[in-house]
Amino acid sequence: MPVTDEAIEKIKAMIVTGELGPGDRLPKENDLAERLGLSRNSLREAVKALSLIRVLDVRQGDGTYVTSLEPNLLLDAMSFVVDFHRDDTVLEFLEVRRILEPAATAMAAAHMPDEQIADLRRVLDSLDEVPTIEALVQNDLEFHRRIAAGSGNTVLCSLLDGLSGPTTRARIWRGLTQEGAVAKTREQHTAICDAIEARMPEVARSWATVHIAGVEQWLRSALVGEGTQPR
Structure with a gap:
């Protein structure tokens, strides 16, 4: 050594x-x-x-x-590395999100205080009927950030916060190019929030998995079909 x-x-x-x-x-x-x-x-x-x-x-x-x-302090090093990711690693970040975020969502359904759930609902309701892509993505980031915080696990929350940045461009790209992306995001976010509010961890986990896997599947198809990457 x-x-x-x-x-x-x-x-x-x-x-x-x-x-x-x-x-x-x-x-x-x-x-x-x-x-x-x-x-x-x-x-x-x-x-x-x-x-x-x-x-x-x-x-x-x-x-x-x-x-x-504190976890958020120690995970700054990971955030530093994440900032240097290449576009061809975005799928790998989504894979990790698909593993971690459903667990955080299930934990939020079990532990998130009622007032925080009400705030989560207000985040959804604050989005305009026909939002800009930028507004949709910002709302999406805030929605997922609040769920991660609601898990009650500071390490998991910090990890997910670090992973959100590299997938932002993919979210924008999807919103610009996939037909029905806005409606689908709204529908899935509402289902996730409903499951958390109903204190149904496994239902919340399932909807979070569907939500993130959908983005991942779309990106895989887009990269293969068009031979391009989000920039």
Whole structure:
């Protein structure tokens, strides 16, 4: 194992075991390097790497601290990678959404507070009868964001939030080119909201699967049929 990787593993072990917790300050560099049997250079490289993925916070003139370790903070690194996706990976992002989002929707049906469900219904009702594609997509993003938050699982919510960006262009492309896309989106969103409101997790899961799989299936057909990709 490379020396830097070994140093990262040793610091991670201190956090995992609870020796260091959120907000704790790391021991001084000399003391920590000696304690872990590391060179100061390898320790510095490990600290730099862990600060890049938001595990550690290096404060100049103050010291190095463990961050809050909140999921949304730690998943920033994933969002950074997602921002560099290529158009030919959009289908892969949709596949992951199809796996994760139905689970989040079922959890929302079981746990989402009544007032949040009412807000979700208001999001649907706020869309004009003949919306622009931009308004439809923004409404779609907000609808799915609220459901993910309503799952009550912050890790799942952060993952889905990170996955929503790469599929936005595909959503716009579908709205512009597929006949009946607006009506179909409205119908499926309403069915999902109805199932959540009725506290029917498995029905909500099924409708979410149908909804996302439909977008995925359409995109596969469009890419194959036209030899193009959403840009």
